[in-house]
Every structure is written in C-alpha cells, then in structure tokens.
Amino acid sequence: MTDRSSHSRSALENFRLTVFRAVAGQRSFRRAAELLYLTQPAVTQQIKALEQEIAVPLFDRAGREIVLTAAGEILLRYAREGNELLLRAEAELAALEGQVTGPLRLAVSTTIAQYVLPPMLGRFLRRYPAVELRMRSANTEGVAAAVLDGSVDVGLVEGPVHRPELKLEAWLRDELVLVVASNHAWAGLAAIAPEQLRGMPVLLRERGSGTREIVDSALEAVGLAAKDLNVAMELNSAEALLACVEAGLGVGFYSRAAIRRQLRLGTLMQVPVHGLKIGRDLSFVTMRSAEPRGNASVLLEFLREQALARRRKKPA
CATH class of the missing domain: 3.40.190.290 (D-Maltodextrin-Binding Protein; domain 2)
Known part of the structure; x- marks a missing residue:
C-alpha cells in the first residue's frame, strides 16, 4: 500500500525527510525515485546520508522488499507529523496574505x-x-x-x-x-x-x-x-x-x-x-x-x- 502522505510535501521540510517518507511509503527505492522525479542512486544517497546523520539504520534491505526498522518506524511517525504541521503553518502564513491553500x-x-x-x-x-x-x-x-x-x-x-x-x-x-x-x-x-x-x-x-x-x-x-x-x-x-x-x-x-x-x-x-x-x-x-x-x-x-x-x- 502506498503512503498518501508522501505525496504532500511542505516546502519547509528537510529534503532528506521527504525522500525518507517517499521510500517508506512506497516500500521501494525505485518507486520513490519515480515519485520524486529523481534517479534511484540519488534516492539511495539521500537515505544513506540520513542514516549516517542520525547514526541508526532506517531500512532492512535483506530481501526484495525493503522494510522499516524499529528506528525507521519511529522516525516515519514523527516525519509525517512534522510535515503535517509545516503544511498547516504554510496555510496560515498564506492566509495572512489573503491566500487559501494547503x-x-x-x-x-x-x-x-x-x-x-x-x-x-x-x-x-x-x-x-x-x-x-x-x-x-x-x-x-x-x-x-x-x-x-x-x-x-x-x-x-x-x-x-x-x-x-x-x-x-x-x-x-x-x-x-x-x-x-x-x-x-x-x-x-x-x-x-x-x-x-x-x-x-x-x-x-x-x-x-x-x-x-x-x-x-x-x-x-x-x-x-x-x-x-x-x-x-x-x-x-x-x-x-x-x-x-x-x-x-x-x-x-x-x-x-x-x-x-x-x-x-x-x-x-x-x-x-x-x-x-x-x-x-x-x-x-x-x-x-x-x-x-x-x-x-x-x-x-x-x-x-x-x-x-x-x-x-x-x-x-
């Protein structure tokens, strides 16, 4: 099942988290790359950089389907919540300028x-x-x-x-x-x-x-x-x-x-x-x-x- 939340991205969100949410939602580096209009190596590089930054593995790549690790499940929950909050912040900021969006x-x-x-x-x-x-x-x-x-x-x-x-x-x-x-x-x-x-x-x-x-x-x-x-x-x-x-x-x-x-x-x-x-x-x-x-x-x-x-x- 795809993650619908990965299709909505705040412009304020860290791009590595955007890539992470896409990979987690698609359960595939290839499908995430297609969704984000990136190459598959670029997606892989972003995930590796994120894992190095937080010093924990986020995906178990053993087998054909990738699955989230326990750390990945935790980060995904907060990444979704954080993106949702940022989208709402953008909507409120837009409303100050008379725009209704988000x-x-x-x-x-x-x-x-x-x-x-x-x-x-x-x-x-x-x-x-x-x-x-x-x-x-x-x-x-x-x-x-x-x-x-x-x-x-x-x-x-x-x-x-x-x-x-x-x-x-x-x-x-x-x-x-x-x-x-x-x-x-x-x-x-x-x-x-x-x-x-x-x-x-x-x-x-x-x-x-x-x-x-x-x-x-x-x-x-x-x-x-x-x-x-x-x-x-x-x-x-x-x-x-x-x-x-x-x-x-x-x-x-x-x-x-x-x-x-x-x-x-x-x-x-x-x-x-x-x-x-x-x-x-x-x-x-x-x-x-x-x-x-x-x-x-x-x-x-x-x-x-x-x-x-x-x-x-x-x-x-």
Missing part, C-alpha cells in the same frame, strides 16, 4: 457528512480550489476524540459533546422525526400517542451517537425510558438504520432534512407523535483553548455564510 482536515458526524455538507463543500472548493480537503466520518464521540487529539482541524457534530476542553458553536437547526415503511400499519396516521411506541420494534443508533443521546432524552421527556421500548436493533450507521426502516424491520427516528427524497417517493412515511418534538443543533467543534486559524477559520466562516443563506430562503 491541507484542511475534518471529522464529521454521519448525517452531516452524508446529507448536509457535500454540496457546501463543493461550493467551498470551487471558491478555494487550492485547499487539500481530507474528511472522515464518525459518531459524535469519535469526532470529539479527533479534535482533542489534534488529528483534525475542526469537527462537525449532530449531538452534545461532554468534553470541557472543547467548544461547541451551533450552526444549523435540524429536526428528528419518526419514520415508518410505506406499508406499515402507522403509515398515513395523523399522529400516534407516545405509549404506542412501547410494543413496536424500534431501531436506534448506537450508544455514543449524538442522535441516540438526543432521541433518548426526548423520549424520556414524554415518559418513555429506553427500557420501556422494544429496541429491535442498534445500528452504527445512519444509512443502515434508514434501509432497515424501509425494509419494515421496525420504526426509527431520522433527520427530516435527510429523508426528503424518500418522503417524496413514498418509500417512507413520517408519523407525528403527540407531544414529541426532537430538535437538535448541528454544531462546529473546536478546541476551547485556541481559536481556529488558517484554512479551518476560512471554512467556518464560509459555513456560517451558507447557514445564513439557508435561513433566508426559508419561508417566514
């Missing part, structure tokens, strides 16, 4: 990643084509952990975050509704009472999901604890939950904004529940100790603009 790393909750963010990111990258965007999806706990450990620049979540080191900024308002398959007994009903949920198979997101926490809290407010429900399945994927509801395996709560197509096509039906209103904020997550800078700051300002434009389009 890496931007996001961790995003599932529903936001699948249904809310993609068109906005398309517009963002058309405005700032030099940004190198990397996005991963996770549940709320996973996003919070990624922001805390510094592996991403900013997070976007669907639920509350219980980490005092992190700051939440409300971005968009979302509503969760009860949905059933089109052939379900409740399809087409004007509303149901909360008590009717007790005997019905219910599909829920996994614990640790922001959606799950919000649904549990809202149900408790109308007198339904989790133990009162017939929880048929807990799913760690929003898409899987939706597919199971469509297949008639149970009823579930889902973002209304994310099921517009299914409601329009009639594969799902929304069923109001008397007294139950489940609203939630989609929020930015950043470190409380430091304001977002560089590309992260540019993205957040852009997304605030998008939220404002969306609110203006809504009928009064």
Whole structure:
C-alpha cells in the first residue's frame, strides 16, 4: 500500500525527510525515485546520508522488499507529523496574505457528512480550489476524540459533546422525526400517542451517537425510558438504520432534512407523535483553548455564510 502522505510535501521540510517518507511509503527505492522525479542512486544517497546523520539504520534491505526498522518506524511517525504541521503553518502564513491553500482536515458526524455538507463543500472548493480537503466520518464521540487529539482541524457534530476542553458553536437547526415503511400499519396516521411506541420494534443508533443521546432524552421527556421500548436493533450507521426502516424491520427516528427524497417517493412515511418534538443543533467543534486559524477559520466562516443563506430562503 502506498503512503498518501508522501505525496504532500511542505516546502519547509528537510529534503532528506521527504525522500525518507517517499521510500517508506512506497516500500521501494525505485518507486520513490519515480515519485520524486529523481534517479534511484540519488534516492539511495539521500537515505544513506540520513542514516549516517542520525547514526541508526532506517531500512532492512535483506530481501526484495525493503522494510522499516524499529528506528525507521519511529522516525516515519514523527516525519509525517512534522510535515503535517509545516503544511498547516504554510496555510496560515498564506492566509495572512489573503491566500487559501494547503491541507484542511475534518471529522464529521454521519448525517452531516452524508446529507448536509457535500454540496457546501463543493461550493467551498470551487471558491478555494487550492485547499487539500481530507474528511472522515464518525459518531459524535469519535469526532470529539479527533479534535482533542489534534488529528483534525475542526469537527462537525449532530449531538452534545461532554468534553470541557472543547467548544461547541451551533450552526444549523435540524429536526428528528419518526419514520415508518410505506406499508406499515402507522403509515398515513395523523399522529400516534407516545405509549404506542412501547410494543413496536424500534431501531436506534448506537450508544455514543449524538442522535441516540438526543432521541433518548426526548423520549424520556414524554415518559418513555429506553427500557420501556422494544429496541429491535442498534445500528452504527445512519444509512443502515434508514434501509432497515424501509425494509419494515421496525420504526426509527431520522433527520427530516435527510429523508426528503424518500418522503417524496413514498418509500417512507413520517408519523407525528403527540407531544414529541426532537430538535437538535448541528454544531462546529473546536478546541476551547485556541481559536481556529488558517484554512479551518476560512471554512467556518464560509459555513456560517451558507447557514445564513439557508435561513433566508426559508419561508417566514
């Protein structure tokens, strides 16, 4: 497997480390030479000079495939982290001159990643084509952990975050509704009472999901604890939950904004529940100790603009 990180290089990085990361990522002096547009002897010379400089061997060349030594594994980890920091420094320096370029790393909750963010990111990258965007999806706990450990620049979540080191900024308002398959007994009903949920198979997101926490809290407010429900399945994927509801395996709560197509096509039906209103904020997550800078700051300002434009389009 090739090392994708070896393709992005800070101009501030020591060239020997660039060559080292390429060789480690490609597991080949020849392929690293091709990647860097160097001759193979030049690559070999750079690695030998680096090994002499730090006085430890970095590769085991016994056999056809080269492998990293224990020292090589350690250096590779820090070389990748160092290059990433330098790329971020370059992005912040460029931002001082009004330029928006370089890496931007996001961790995003599932529903936001699948249904809310993609068109906005398309517009963002058309405005700032030099940004190198990397996005991963996770549940709320996973996003919070990624922001805390510094592996991403900013997070976007669907639920509350219980980490005092992190700051939440409300971005968009979302509503969760009860949905059933089109052939379900409740399809087409004007509303149901909360008590009717007790005997019905219910599909829920996994614990640790922001959606799950919000649904549990809202149900408790109308007198339904989790133990009162017939929880048929807990799913760690929003898409899987939706597919199971469509297949008639149970009823579930889902973002209304994310099921517009299914409601329009009639594969799902929304069923109001008397007294139950489940609203939630989609929020930015950043470190409380430091304001977002560089590309992260540019993205957040852009997304605030998008939220404002969306609110203006809504009928009064």
